[in-house]
Structures are given as structure tokens and as C-alpha cells.
Amino acid sequence: MIPMPRHWSPRFLPLLLLMALALAWAGPLPAPESAVAWHPHDQGLRLAQERGLPLALYFFGKACRQCELLEQKVLARPEIAAYLNSRLVPVRISFDQENELVSRYRVVGPPTFYFMTPEAKPIDYLIGYVGPGKFSCVIHYIGEGKYQTTSYREFEKQCEEEK
Secondary structure, three states, X not given: OOOOOOXXXXXXXXXXXXXXXXXXXXXXXOOOOOOOOOEOHHHHHHHHHHHOOOEEEEEEOOOOHHHHHHHHHHHOOHHHHXXXXXXXXEXXXXXXXXXXXXXXXXXXXXXXXXXXXXXXXXXXXXXXXXXXXXHHHHHHHHHOOHHHOOOHHHHHHHHHHHX
């Protein structure tokens, strides 16, 4: 038998159970406020076509540590959020809850960014966490339409030279 510390008292057990039940009943915490103006999928498709802007579909997961890092260290940056909002149509999709969309876009896991033309044709995708520098380069590549004329490797070299 494991000896209990001297300050332990079984009379606190009901209180601990009550606290655990209260936390479980409350459910997950709401998503943090974001400077990115996320759109639902169908609305995002319509907006992209109306505005002639490419789509940035972001697949995230509730318990995804890389998603948290991406949201805190990359998407929270004002210059990145502003660029996403002005030059692309950002769409946020739950990997855990929107199974039909996960299957349609063949997403294997979060975080995944899936970029599409305004006509909803695939451009490219980005899987996993990437830092702000690389992410910024990717969204400029898509947002400036360079994917139509330049390979990403060439564009990436230009990004690195500008630093």
C-alpha cells in the first residue's frame, strides 16, 4: 500500500470529484479571438469567386499542439492576419467535426492549409507547423498569383533574399 502524505484527507475527495465534474461539464474553452477573419466553408467559396481571390482552407484540431503553435506564433501576427484577410479568403475547418470536408480535400491531419483558386481548383497545400517567415512567403506566393508563373522554390529564394 502506498502511504498517503500526512496532509491528505479523504474528506476532500467529494470536493475534488465535484470540481472535476464541473470542469468536464463546462466543455472545451472557446477558441481564442483571432485577427484573421475566418469564414465558413460555403461562404468562403462564394466570397472567393465574387472577389476573385484564392482560398486558404485551414484544417485545425481541438487537441492539436501544432495548431495551437501556428495560431499563437504565426496567425496571430498582425501582418500575416492582414495579408490573409486582404489577399486571400481564409476558411477555418475543424478536422474533428467536419468529416465530409476532411474527406473531400483528403486531409490526413491537422494543421493543414489547402490553397485553391477562386474557382476552387487546387493550388497547393501546407502540412504541419511552419514558422512565420516561411508561412508569410507561402501566402505571398499564393496571394500575388506567383504560383501561375513561378515555381515555389524560385519564389522562396526571392523571399530569403529579401530578408
